[in-house]
Amino acid sequence: MEIQVMEDILGRNDQLASENQMLFAKRGVFVLNLMGSPGSGKTSLLEKTMAALKDNLRMAVIEGDLFTSKDADRIAKYDVPVIQINTSGGCHLDAAMVQKVLQELDLENLDLLVVENVGNLVCPAEFNVGEDVKAVVLSITEGDDKPLKYPLIFKESAIAVLNKVDLLPYTNFDMAAAKKDITSIHPAISVLEVSCTSSTGVEAWYDWLKEKVAAKKMAVNAHG
Amino acid sequence: MHEMAIAEGILDIALDYAARNQARKIQCISLRLGEMSGVETDALQFCFTALTKGTIAETAELKLNKIPLVGLCRECGKETHIEHYNFLCPNCDSGQLEILSGRELQVEYLEVD
Numbered sequence: 001m002e003i004q005v006m007e008d009i010l011g012r013n014d015q016l017a018s019e020n021q022m023l024f025a026k027r028g029v030f031v032l033n034l035m036g037s038p039g040s041g042k043t044s045l046l047e048k049t050m051a052a053l054k055d056n057l058r059m060a061v062i063e064g065d066l067f068t069s070k071d072a073d074r075i076a077k078y079d080v081p082v083i084q085i086n087t088s089g090g091c092h093l094d095a096a097m098v099q100k101v102l103q104e105l106d107l108e109n110l111d112l113l114v115v116e117n118v119g120n121l122v123c124p125a126e127f128n129v130g131e132d133v134k135a136v137v138l139s140i141t142e143g144d145d146k147p148l149k150y151p152l153i154f155k156e157s158a159i160a161v162l163n164k165v166d167l168l169p170y171t172n173f174d175m176a177a178a179k180k181d182i183t184s185i186h187p188a189i190s191v192l193e194v195s196c197t198s199s200t201g202v203e204a205w206y207d208w209l210k211e212k213v214a215a216k217k218m219a220v221n222a223h224g
Numbered sequence: 225m226h227e228m229a230i231a232e233g234i235l236d237i238a239l240d241y242a243a244r245n246q247a248r249k250i251q252c253i254s255l256r257l258g259e260m261s262g263v264e265t266d267a268l269q270f271c272f273t274a275l276t277k278g279t280i281a282e283t284a285e286l287k288l289n290k291i292p293l294v295g296l297c298r299e300c301g302k303e304t305h306i307e308h309y310n311f312l313c314p315n316c317d318s319g320q321l322e323i324l325s326g327r328e329l330q331v332e333y334l335e336v337d
Contacts, residue, residue: 003241003334009233009255010329092226123226126262126329151309152262184310187319 013127016095020130023107028220030213031113033129035153036137037146038119041163043071044196045137045205046114050078052206053112057213060105062115064093071116081105092123095130112213121146125153132216133158140164140171144178151185159190159208166195227264230329231271237331238281247336250281254335258328259293260309293326 008014024031036042050059060081063072072084083101085093098115105113115131117124125134136157138146141164147154154160160182168175179191190208194201238253257263265288276282293306299318307314311321 001245001247001336003245003247003336005237005241005331005333007237007331008329009230009237009331012233012236090229092229094229122262123229126226127229148309152260155260155309155311183319184312187311187321 010126013095016099017128017130020095020099020102021132023102024113024130024132025220027107027110028217029107029110029113030216031115031129031131032209032212033115033117033124033131033134034137035117035121035124035134035157036119037121037139037142040119040137040139040142041196042116042119042137043074045161045163045194046116047074047078048196048199048202049114049206049209050075050080052202053209054078054080057111057210058109059112059114060110062093062098062101062113064097064116064118066090066118087118091118091120092127093117093129094127098129111217112209121150121153125150125156133212135159135161137161137163138178140173140175140178141167144174144181147178147181147185154182154185154189157186157189159192161205162191162193164195164197165193165200166198226262227267228271228275230263231268231275234272234286234331235275235279235281238284238334239279241331241334242280242336245336247334248280249337250284250334251337252285252287252335253281254287254289254332256289256291256328256330256332258291258326260306260323260326261329263329289332291325291328294324295321296324297321 034042061075062083064085066089069084072082075082083104085097115129134157136153192201192204242250272286295306296303297313298320300316302315304314312319313321
């Protein structure tokens with residue numbers, strides 16, 4: 001006997017993600033799903049961001065990590081609420097994991113929630129957690145061939161942060177080629193050149209983020 | 225290795241539909257997998273085999289129906305197969321290609337006894 005099904009395999013995750021999204025939307029919290037390879041500089045970018053914006057924006061962070069709380073410990077120094085999710089070897093965060101910890105956050109008094117995903121250029125791109133946008137951090141030491149090798153994460157991300165540009169003179173990274181590949185995969189994506197070490201380009205990142213947070217607040221006010 | 229999570233999703237859906245139809249055995253599970261669905265099919269098969277042990281899907285065949293990545297240009301109206309993940313229209317070079325297919329990750333149908 002044949003049974004017609006036609007169901008999305010990740011449908012359950014998508015359903016939980018939209019429940020999360022509704023919770024965030026009601027309170028006007030802008031949620032960023034921050035993705036990228038291990039060592040690309042996701043946590044460093046977050047540290048810079050907190051130092052620069054935490055006095056003006058009410059922030060919180062959810063840290064995804066396989067086993068440790070090393071990143072969460074780094075975040076906690078900035079006096080920003082941080083929740084650690086250990087995936088025990090799991091390669092990505094999913095909507096259920098995020099939903100489980102949301103009660104620990106004071107969503108009513110929050111402007112920006114950053115979900116730092118497990119370091120990985122593949123799997124996190126498949127699993128929505130209820131975010132407004134995804135961002136991918138690619139460090140130039142990883143090589144300019146990575147966008148075409150991992151197209152999905154660039155297709156899904158609204159912004160690509162090319163980090164560690166202070167090291168450009170010491171690598172064979174072709175910035176023009178990398179940007180061309182990224183925009184051919186995702187013509188509407190924003191691309192920023194950044195160095196968390198020398199603070200190059202970080203202002204443009206803060207501006208992008210502040211604009212998104214403000215737009216989210218406006219949307220919730222407009223809908224009462 | 226998110227193929228394990230995907231294999232779990234497939235098995236959950238298959239067992240659910242099989243139970244609702246009082247099936248005793250699942251012979252085949254047919255999937256629609258888009259070209260840009262990000263699934264490594266060998267890894268998926270491996271995870272699926274490991275997961276289904278001891279279930280009514282233990283010997284089920286996974287049928288993979290691959291769906292090509294096709295875009296429609298909102299600028300010039302031309303429909304094209306997207307090559308090398310280049311989402312610039314090969315006809316007019318605009319960045320307005322809308323994905324028509326190729327992102328599918330679905331259970332299509334089951335064959336059961």
